[in-house]
Amino acid sequence: MESRFDLAYNAAHALSLAALRWHGYRSENRYQVFQCLAHTLKLEPLQWRALSQAHNKRNLAEYEGGLDVDGALLDALIRSAQLVLNGVTALGPVHRCAKGKTSGTRKTS
Numbered sequence: 001m002e003s004r005f006d007l008a009y010n011a012a013h014a015l016s017l018a019a020l021r022w023h024g025y026r027s028e029n030r031y032q033v034f035q036c037l038a039h040t041l042k043l044e045p046l047q048w049r050a051l052s053q054a055h056n057k058r059n060l061a062e063y064e065g066g067l068d069v070d071g072a073l074l075d076a077l078i079r080s081a082q083l084v085l086n087g088v089t090a091l092g093p094v095h096r097c098a099k100g101k102t103s104g105t106r107k108t109s
Helices: 002-022 030-035 045-064 071-091
Strands: none
Touching: 002 030, 002 045, 002 071, 030 045, 045 071
16 A cells, blocks of 8 residues: 555656646645645645645655555545646646746746
């Protein structure tokens, strides 16, 4: 179950970061990437909060050792990751400037 959690969490984070970058922003804060989903993909709080809970669980495991994942959180994480995937897919291609950079890239933190 731990490997499924890691895979789903990392996929959700990468996709959430892609949504943020699509809008021209970047962040060095993993947590902020999930919070921005309300704006970048119009996700409801219930949907992005599952990712936030997973982030907290991941941090506990990363910094204190041991990952205790329950099935309900894993299911919510996988559902939320799928919603993020669908949202990112719907965004379409990134429009690039002549120099190959996305236009308007701003840092959020």
